[in-house]
Amino acid sequence: MELKNKKWSLDEFNAIRAEVLKTWPTGEGVNFEEGVKYQETIPAKRHFAKLLVKAKKNGETLTQPRAGVALIDEHINLLNFLRTEGEADLLPSTIDSYTRQNQYKEAQNGIEESLKAGRSLLNGFPAVNHGVEGVRRVVESVDGALQVRHGTPDARLLAEITMAAGYTSYEGGGISYNIPYAKSVSLEKTIFDWQYCDRLTGLYAEHGIEINREPFGPLTGTLVPPSISHAVAVIEGILAAEQGVKNITLGYGQCGNLVQDIAAIRALEELGEEYMAKHGYQDMVLTTVFHQWMGGFPQDEAKAFAVISWGAAAAALSKATKVIVKTPHEALGIPTKEANAMGLRTTKQMINMLKDQVFPQTRELELEINMIKAETRCILDKVFELGGGDYAIGTVRAFEAGVLDVPFAPSKFSLNKILPARDNNGAVRLFDVGNLPFTPDIVAFHQDKIAERAKAEGRAASFQMVIDDIYAISKGRLVGRP
Structure with missing residues (x-):
């Protein structure tokens, strides 16, 4: 198939799907019709998309950590701990690095070594290796709405398994999970592969199951200007909407200046709705996610809590629909579950104190919103022009020309x-x-x-x-x- 921003036919999708499900033995356990029936049994209180819709309607900011370990029981215990002790509103399964690179044999070795060691020797949850049955144990044992978070250029089999197992949100995109994560993977391939993930999500939507999709907003995470991340977010949102996705969360990574951060979230939601309507995608819900500081953290825990609190305040005052929470161990490596819970409680306390406060619509804020919108429109409109009216084609050409560019990216396809x-x-x-x-x-x-x-x-x-x-x-x- 040729890359273009056009909804795949069922025949086109199924032709590729047959090959995707063969890439690891657990793919044989995926049954779409059975997955739809299982998704129908998930109650609203554990349904990611429904919780986001409710939060947007009520003007709430929900909290969500990052977390994932190798073994099923340990992963269940970790998520339930973050739910009860961390008071997390939404829960993740952060996927391990081997799975992100489609190295399932190495992930299996990691599972086996973890079993011998009695502790996780992987930096995340290897969902593909655990298969639908294993992943569904997590869904049935955790009292919360679950999202897959990863960083995978080719996430097709991971999407098939986790959606069939009952996950109600799936993060990533063909730009945001390529340019910041991979060196030599072409944009043509990742955009195409992520169209598969979006078409799969769209098929669930056609059967009455609205699974949330969330492009990765922060990109490389450090000093990314809002207009750059916004342009990528809106493009990935449009690509998802074309394939039939009905619930999309656009993201932004904290820059640190309070006025700019508040302006960025407000501009992002307005730009998303503007461009979706402009291109005819109106039967959907758009929400926003604010990522706490993605750059270097202080090693001192007390100072780290200040960084977390500042991000929590910006998320609350911007009225983002949810916030991705950091831990006081960011500078030290993989956090303990206790540290993760402390970051969550710190954030929750700040949100609760600020939820009834409204940041004033100052001239400075208005100027910042207008500047972010103007910059983002310049990029989006040029991408559309370069693609001859096609954002998929335009994105590839835009990165080649530097019209789209991500600072500090490892990808050779970003001019930097x-x-x-x-x-x-x-x-x-x-x-x-x-x-x-x-x-x-x-x-x-x-x-x-x-x-x-x-x-x-x-x-x-x-x-x-x-x-x-x-x-x-x-x-x-x-x-x-x-």
């Missing part, structure tokens, strides 16, 4: 010409706009903001600012001052 740095107030701007299709006034805005900081610091604007900003939070401040 743009360079972000903070302005004098800590908002993320562009020291170098690369080939982004911004208007002259937008380019001048970024130059002026960087020059203002350089003057305040008594140094020339340079790449050193970028380096200083990358490490600033881990060293105890937001802006990397000399």
